[in-house]
Amino acid sequence: MNKFLLFVLFSALFTSPVLSLNFSSFMTASSAYYNLSESFKIQVPYPNTIDNVSLVISPQLSSFSQRLLSYSFHSYPEAKQHASHDKYVVVWHHPSESILSAQYSFSVQKTIPKMTNISYPLPVFYAMIRTNSSLTKYLSRTSKYDFDDSFKSLASEIIGNSSDEFSAVSKIVLWVNHHMTYDLKLRDKNWSASRILAVRRGVCSHYSTLTVALLRSVGIPAREVSGFAYSNLPKYNSFVAHSWIEVFFPGVGWVQFDPTYAEIGWVDVSHLRTNLSSYVSWHSYSHTDVDFLGRNSSVGLIYYTNGSPKLNLSMHFFKDSVGLDSYNLVYVTVKNLLPFYTGYCFNISETQNIKVLSNRRVCVFLKPLESKNISWVVKPFGLDKMYGYTFPIYVYNSLSDVESSFHAVATSPNYPVSDVLSFKDKIDSSEKGVYFPQRFVVSCSPKFLYPYNKHIFCNVTNFGPRVADFKICLSDQCYSSKLFLYSSKVFVFDSNSSSYKLVISSLKPGLYSYSYDLNISRLNYPEINFSASLFNETNEFVILNFSISSVGVSNSSLRVYVNNQSVSYFINGSKLFIPKYYFSNGENLVNFNVSFSDFNDKHYSKLESVRIQVKIPFWLKFKLLFRRLLLFLESLF
Numbered sequence: 028m029n030k031f032l033l034f035v036l037f038s039a040l041f042t043s044p045v046l047s048l049n050f051s052s053f054m055t056a057s058s059a060y061y062n063l064s065e066s067f068k069i070q071v072p073y074p075n076t077i078d079n080v081s082l083v084i085s086p087q088l089s090s091f092s093q094r095l096l097s098y099s100f101h102s103y104p105e106a107k108q109h110a111s112h113d114k115y116v117v118v119w120h121h122p123s124e125s126i127l128s129a130q131y132s133f134s135v136q137k138t139i140p141k142m143t144n145i146s147y148p149l150p151v152f153y154a155m156i157r158t159n160s161s162l163t164k165y166l167s168r169t170s171k172y173d174f175d176d177s178f179k180s181l182a183s184e185i186i187g188n189s190s191d192e193f194s195a196v197s198k199i200v201l202w203v204n205h206h207m208t209y210d211l212k213l214r215d216k217n218w219s220a221s222r223i224l225a226v227r228r229g230v231c232s233h234y235s236t237l238t239v240a241l242l243r244s245v246g247i248p249a250r251e252v253s254g255f256a257y258s259n260l261p262k263y264n265s266f267v268a269h270s271w272i273e274v275f276f277p278g279v280g281w282v283q284f285d286p287t288y289a290e291i292g293w294v295d296v297s298h299l300r301t302n303l304s305s306y307v308s309w310h311s312y313s314h315t316d317v318d319f320l321g322r323n324s325s326v327g328l329i330y331y332t333n334g335s336p337k338l339n340l341s342m343h344f345f346k347d348s349v350g351l352d353s354y355n356l357v358y359v360t361v362k363n364l365l366p367f368y369t370g371y372c373f374n375i376s377e378t379q380n381i382k383v384l385s386n387r388r389v390c391v392f393l394k395p396l397e398s399k400n401i402s403w404v405v406k407p408f409g410l411d412k413m414y415g416y417t418f419p420i421y422v423y424n425s426l427s428d429v430e431s432s433f434h435a436v437a438t439s440p441n442y443p444v445s446d447v448l449s450f451k452d453k454i455d456s457s458e459k460g461v462y463f464p465q466r467f468v469v470s471c472s473p474k475f476l477y478p479y480n481k482h483i484f485c486n487v488t489n490f491g492p493r494v495a496d497f498k499i500c501l502s503d504q505c506y507s508s509k510l511f512l513y514s515s516k517v518f519v520f521d522s523n524s525s526s527y528k529l530v531i532s533s534l535k536p537g538l539y540s541y542s543y544d545l546n547i548s549r550l551n552y553p554e555i556n557f558s559a560s561l562f563n564e565t566n567e568f569v570i571l572n573f574s575i576s577s578v579g580v581s582n583s584s585l586r587v588y589v590n591n592q593s594v595s596y597f598i599n600g601s602k603l604f605i606p607k608y609y610f611s612n613g614e615n616l617v618n619f620n621v622s623f624s625d626f627n628d629k630h631y632s633k634l635e636s637v638r639i640q641v642k643i644p645f646w647l648k649f650k651l652l653f654r655r656l657l658l659f660l661e662s663l664f
Contacts, residue, residue: 055426058138059296059331060096062519063255066130068320069307073369074123076313081580082127084305085645088135089113089283090252091273093300096134097237099384103128127322134329137296140283145193145368153246153490153513155277162275165248172218176242176452181224182241183494185290188514190492193292195272196247196284197370197392203238203286204372226528232270234286239272239545243596246513248275254289255295255326259425262473266326271298292372299326336364336373340429342422350435350441351410354384356451357404359422359429371610375403400454404439404447407435460618466490469532469543475579475626476549480522483547485529488515496534502526507534552623553579559617561639562602569610571617573603583623590616607653612643 067082088095098188100108109116117129136577146506156162162606168174185202189195210228218226220240223233235251244251249272256269271294273281283294307319338361363369370392375383384404391399410416415436422429454612471485489495489510496509502524510516527547532540557575564570579585588598589609596605619635 032652046302051359052338054298055337056331056333057543058136060329061135061137061299062327062329063133063135063227063299063301064130064325064327066135066320066394067128067305067322069127070318070320071122071125071127071315072317073313073315074125075121076311076315077122077317078120078310078312080122080307080309080317081129082129082305082307083114083116084131086131086301086304087113088133090300092140092283092294093135093137094638098133099130100132101130135299136421138298139293139296140367142195145279145282147277152277156248156275158248159277162248165250165275166243166244166246171219172240172243173221175221175238176511178220178224178241178244178279178496179514182245183512185241186245186492188492192247192276193368193394195245195492196242197291198237199241200272200284200291200389201227201289201370201372201392203234203241204289204592205386205388207237207286209287209382210534213232230237231287235272238284238286238313242272242274243451245292245511249273251280252283252300253302254298254300255292256285257380266297266299266328269298288371289372292368296331310415335370338362338427338428340366340422340427341429342420342429344431345447346433346439346442348436348439349407350434351407351412351416351437353435353439354404354406354444354447355433356381356402356440356447357405357420357433358451358454360398360400361391361393363396366395368395369393371424371426371462373401373422373424376419376423378418378420380407380416381418381420382408396465400430402451404444404451406444410435411435438525463535465493465495465539467495469529469531471529471543471545473627474545474547475627476547477552477579477625477627479552479629481523483520483522483545484528485518485520486515487531489517498532500530500532519534550579550626553577553631554622555580555583555623555633556617557621557635559619559635559637561588564607564641566647567607568604569607569639571603571605571637571639572601575603575621577623578622580626581626581628583621586619586620586622588620591618607641607643607647608651610641612639612648614638615641 060485063086065084065086069080069082071080094115100115102108104122104127106117106119106129110176115131119127128224135437135521143625180292182199185194185198185366187198189198204660206227208228209230213228213231213233214230216229216233218229218233218236220236223237239249240252251270252273253268253270255266258265258267266615271285271287273283276282282292284291285294285297288294307317309317341360343358343360347353351589359373362369370390372388372390382405384406389403389405391401393399407416409419415434417432417434419430419432468488468490469482473480478573483501485501487499487510489512491512494509494511498505498507499518501520504520506518508516529543529545529547530540555575555577557573559571559573562570562572587594587605590611594609594610595606596603598604615638617637617639620632622630622632624630629650
């Protein structure tokens with residue numbers, strides 16, 4: 028009897044012997060080496076009654092940024108072990124013990140990939156994605172990633188004026204990080220993306236699910252991955268089960284993002300990817316079952332290598348000194364010191380008698396060696412006019428920090444919030460306010476209009492960079508419509524338009540207007556005309572004068588019948604040669620059947636007939652009779 032039991036365990040019992048380390052320095056490391064141990068136990072209720080028990084594990088430790096270096100294996104009682112292509116099989120033959128155990132230990136290197144060129148203009152990116160059929164499943168809507176038009180609208184709004192796909196992905200990842208609240212109480216909730224979006228709370232798996240759904244809704248291939256990551260939460264302070272995502276970039280492959288940790292275009296070296304899947308099967312002649320008692324997993328950090336500084340931070344103020352009732356702007360210039368894409372989130376400290384008028388957490392993504400400004404509007408409150416004040420400001424994340432201070436005294440001017448916001452707009456590094464032209468791709472058919480074509484069909488695809496609210500017109504036929512990013516829609520127009528120029532214009536006056544010459548031609552029904560008459564005859568052939576002409580025909584084929592029998596022939600110039608053995612002495616009926624297509628691939632046929640007199644001498648009749656007999660015999664085999 029064969030039985031099969033499948034276990035996929037994403038959260039196991041973790042014991043994490045970790046080096047004594049500083050969390051910040053560990054997060055800046057460029058590479059790390061780990062020992063991943065997994066132990067398994069299987070119970071055999073009746074030893075010596077089972078032919079064999081098999082354990083298969085597939086940790087899938089090799090990936091884009093990590094490499095399996097070595098592994099070791101132990102079992103009790105001793106078992107046979109086979110390894111191939113990241114799959115490991117343990118087989119106990121005729122087990123004599125009631126408890127079977129196996130342990131694997133894997134040595135793994137994790138590095139941070141240096142993404143130096145993963146940015147394409149959005150239209151180019153989408154065009155490259157559409158030609159890759161292997162990505163279809165990573166764009167699909169499922170019961171888990173149940174995105175709808177509300178997701179498309181939200182994702183398009185988040186992407187906004189992004190000029191390239193790295194910016195678009197980064198904005199969605201950071202939006203999820205900013206708008207979700209981490210809540211360990213929900214760790215057992217297996218929710219779909221729509222439920223997560225409604226609640227906006229959860230753990231890493233919920234962050235990843237929502238991010239993947241938002242990305243897929245606007246045509247960006249994405250998938251979840253799982254494994255371990257280091258957590259400095261007081262409850263853990265160790266390696267724990269974790270989930271993050273990968274996004275496909277043409278020419279590069281799958282690039283990692285972590286919406287929970289707000290890591291953009293990379294994940295720190297504490298992220299160890301493994302799918303942790305295993306299954307047990309057995310063969311028994313006594314109908315005995317076995318029990319999978321479970322598995323334990325542990326991640327041990329062997330050592331890590333220090334990385335180069337990733338950021339340079341410098342803090343500035345709208346004014347170094349302001350009045351006691353004044354607004355001020357704190358802004359930090361963040362410079363990416365490394366030649367690859369990255370992203371970070373920063374927090375501003377809570378300072379006594381200072382109100383921060385925006386979210387204290389601000390996120391930013393950076394291209395290679397790029398600098399950007401992040402800022403907070405602040406306002407002192409509850410100050411005594413008799414004193415001057417110095418306010419220390421501290422901006423930080425797990426990798427770096429910067430601090431400085433500004434002053435508030437009664438003798439300094441009070442600046443209104445409008446002045447501060449005006450200055451903020453000038454130094455703000457975001458893409459807000461930058462205009463990128465709307466891009467549409469239009470395809471209309473048919474290109475040739477015959478009398479039977481009553482409609483023209485135009486497919487319009489919105490390639491961004493934003494949701495398009497537009498009007499589309501062909502002559503005086505118009506539709507108002509809305510297209511989400513990377514969405515398509517077919518518009519149907521009457522074919523009797525006076526002009527074949529399509530116009531797409533924004534519903535907001537003056538934003539954009541595009542015209543497309545459809546290059547449509549009107550044609551009458553296609554025609555083929557031909558004629559045939561007897562020209563001559565020889566001992567071998569009947570020769571016909573033959574002429575054929577066509578209008579509006581894309582391809583054609585001719586079949587010739589003599590006395591209702593299909594015949595072979597060849598044409599030389601204006602002469603058509605038919606072997607004489609197809610003919611009878613006297614009058615013969617020759618039919619010409621032309622099958623042809625127009626430019627819309629619509630099929631037609633036309634039949635023409637001619638009667639001709641053929642004279643066959645007595646001696647030739649025997650020769651032709653013999654030839655017909657040979658043809659008949661050939662047709663039988």
